[in-house]
Amino acid sequence: GAVVSQHPSWVICKSGTSVKIECRSLDFQATTMFWYRQFPKQSLMLMATSNEGSKATYEQGVEKDKFLINHASLTLSTLTVTSAHPEDSSFYICSAGDSGLTDTQYFGPGTRLTVL
Amino acid sequence: GENVEQHPSTLSVQEGDSAVIKCTYSDSASNYFPWYKQELGKRPQLIIDIRSNVGEKKDQRIAVTLNKTAKHFSLHITETQPEDSAVYFCAAGPLAGNMLTFGGGTRLMVKP
Numbered sequence: 001g002a003v004v005s006q007h008p009s010w011v012i013c014k015s016g017t018s019v020k021i022e023c024r025s026l027d028f029q030a031t032t033m034f035w036y037r038q039f040p041k042q043s044l045m046l047m048a049t050s051n052e053g054s055k056a057t058y059e060q061g062v063e064k065d066k067f068l069i070n071h072a073s074l075t076l077s078t079l080t081v082t083s084a085h086p087e088d089s090s091f092y093i094c095s096a097g098d099s100g101l102t103d104t105q106y107f108g109p110g111t112r113l114t115v116l
Numbered sequence: 117g118e119n120v121e122q123h124p125s126t127l128s129v130q131e132g133d134s135a136v137i138k139c140t141y142s143d144s145a146s147n148y149f150p151w152y153k154q155e156l157g158k159r160p161q162l163i164i165d166i167r168s169n170v171g172e173k174k175d176q177r178i179a180v181t182l183n184k185t186a187k188h189f190s191l192h193i194t195e196t197q198p199e200d201s202a203v204y205f206c207a208a209g210p211l212a213g214n215m216l217t218f219g220g221g222t223r224l225m226v227k228p
Contacts, residue, residue, distance in 0.1 A: 034216075042220075042221070043219065043220045043221045044160065045218075046216070046217070046218075049215055093159060104150065104162060105150070105216060106162070107160045108159060109158065109159045110158070110159050
């Protein structure tokens with residue numbers, strides 16, 4: 001199946017710093033990517049839909065100024081957690097679908113963020 | 117918007133037995149229903165999916181059934197093995213790579 005990578009796989013940062021997470025589709029183009037957040041033992045919660053060449057669409061309750069999303073190319077979307085706080089500590093996972101062939105979505109390996 | 121409910125939240129079975137996980141959804145516009153398996157600390161992996169024009173789909177020990185009228189779909193795992201132990205998520209959404217709404221997950225434990 002299609003491959004989606006994420007970088008970094010884990011990050012520890014001090015409160016107040018910003019962290020950028022990259023999501024790449026390695027062998028297909030993705031006009032749309034999705035960012036999810038997952039707390040321990042909980043389900044995946046959609047944060048936003050990343051659209052190549054246009055603004056992201058955020059889910060209700062997600063602060064767009066805090067979680068900046070950029071989808072500058074058909075293979076790369078970035079999520080920047082600005083001024084991170086301990087409550088932002090979570091597992092962030094992106095997904096992408098090769099919409100040219102199928103509607104199946106493939107997930108990245110996730111990024112574990114710990115804010116001290 | 118879409119709301120997906122998943123039951124049970126935990127399921128313990130003996131190796132070799134069958135496991136069934138059920139999900140209901142609310143949005144009749146949903147046409148795509150994937151199931152994902154997530155091992156601890158890893159990404160969700162697609163194990164099977166079904167589209168609204170099909171009532172049942174099978175892949176070796178895994179099968180999924182869909183009842184669009186009742187808005188529910190189920191995952192069936194037969195002859196369970198210890199390596200089937202994981203968290204399983206159902207999801208629902210429109211076709212063509214649109215966003216998915218996930219169920220709460222089911223932690224499956226297969227006892228050897």
